Amino acid sequence: MNEWRRATHADVESIIDLMESQYQTEIDSVFTPSRTRMGYHLHRSILEQSYNLNTELIGVATTNNQVIAWHWLTRGSYQPYSNDEMATGEFIHLDLTLPTRTRIRLCQEILEQWQAWCQINNIPILVSTSIREEHRAFMHIHKKMGFKVNGSFAIKKV
Secondary structure (H helix, E strand, O other): OOEEEEOOHHHHHHHHHHHHHHOHHHOOOOOOOOHHHHHHHHHHHHHHHHHOOOOEEEEEEEEOOEEEEEEEEEEEEOOOOOOOOEEEEEEEEEOOOOOHHHHHHHHHHHHHHHHHHHHHOOOOEEEEEOOOOOOHHHHHHHHHOOOEEEOOEEEEEO
């Protein structure tokens, strides 16, 4: 059984380890990853969410004190044609060795957390995207949860 909680500074290395081991190949051909830069941004955002609960949401799921999934949601984005604020999903990473049903459940739980956070903070639009080559199953979960999906882009009025 996994347990969700807000990420702490002690989780940063485990988050980056998960990213490097299972997701880094998705960006290697385009970006040069920097563990130091990612660590800086995670620490800064974790500090921000500690003092301002309505600015960012970084959460981790753990099993036996091991990070098996994490997510990062920010707010404050706008389209040039609208005054409606958006919350933007920055990351959803799961341990890809977990059973498919577990990964689907974790994804659903993350999207539920994001929607609840948007409702609590009166953010009317939730946006989630994927840069992964294989994103159909991920976007299908969004569609089943009421998002409008176009390719690797999902958007929902909360």
